[in-house]
Amino acid sequence: MGRPREFDVEKVLAAAGDIFWARGYEATSTRALTERTGLTPASLYNAFGDKRGFYLRALRYYLDQTLRERITRLESSLSPGRAIATFFREIIARSLADPKHRGCMLMNTAIEVTPEDPEMQRIVADETVVIERFFHRCAVAAQKNGEIPRSEPAEDIARMLLALLVGLRVLARVRPDAKLLNGLVRPTLAMLGLSLPRGKGS
Amino acid sequence: MGRPREFDVEKVLAAAGDIFWARGYEATSTRALTERTGLTPASLYNAFGDKRGFYLRALRYYLDQTLRERITRLESSLSPGRAIATFFREIIARSLADPKHRGCMLMNTAIEVTPEDPEMQRIVADETVVIERFFHRCAVAAQKNGEIPRSEPAEDIARMLLALLVGLRVLARVRPDAKLLNGLVRPTLAMLGLSLPRGKGS
DNA sequence: TCGCATGTAGATCGATCGATCTAGAAACGC
């Protein structure tokens, strides 16, 4: 089977994700990637195909490590209403804790992807659907158990929460201010009969 | 004073803005700009300095033509509550009417700007403050005249509406779907006692 | 009418881009 890889794929994806996350796809050169990861161009291209494939892998790794992890953890351990509120609390804490103010890699990708790359566009769109479905499941269950009112359909509540999340993550990049981020979430949760829980976020 | 310009600066800014808006800063080459505007590199660099300065001018032109125009128009002709609702209706209509699904040039800039360019970051941040202040003025006035409830402070309502707008504009880029965009605005407006007015947007 | 500042046209600059090539090292199956 030949010589095995010497580097840790996950570590490389995390390192590459860091720089892709902060600077975006176009502004990140393959030189910067080799320097940051410590790998040679040959190793990178051999392992990940090309720059675009490398970005896709790094994005997927990011999503698995942060977004999907958070959804499954909160959904399995909290009531639907508290899952929604805690989701936002964690995102706010995470956004404020990042000294580089990178926002969310998924949203950054959503903006940067051009119409010439429909595949990447679909990947991003599908991932927002995953988030929307999480909110929808929570909204349905929370309306059932009385945590949030039934005045609005769960579908629209999920859409609203998705938009709020996107706005939060994008604003966190240009205005990483605790008053702004907390304040923007508070009225929506309050109107749903929820509130931001205390405690530090993950 | 020498030979005058042969081209229309506003037309050039509009044309350049089109491509910057759709593809972003990094992915737009100076070649594409010269081809799209019909100007030679010398004319562009002579008139606008460099690529970054050109982008800044195009962005400012875009903001003056769309965002600031809309704010002053709605604020001077409608009640504060209806100004908020109509603002969102127009944005939704505009987002859906754009066949290229470019979203909002300001939000696109907010995402693409790197930490290495604090000046551009500040320009974007300041512009979001302009929007937030518009919402804040509307919220204060609407709470005063009873159009929206006083259960939440106007500051937070403005922050929430800003985040909703950002989310709406970003999602419009990857998922330009009428059900999503209308649905995401509806619950928030409903909770404020407002609703999306009828009629086509601008 | 003429000097000249400023325009336009288009070739072309060095730098850097993403990607590949050659060379050699290392670990697997046998």
Add this chain to the structure above:
DNA sequence: GCGTTTCTAGATCGATCGATCTACATGCGA
């Protein structure tokens, strides 16, 4: 131990980047 395969190292490819240069055209002030 040997052949094979896949790895790493680092130079380097052609293309394209943002930006500039030379050459020339044009219209204003006097």
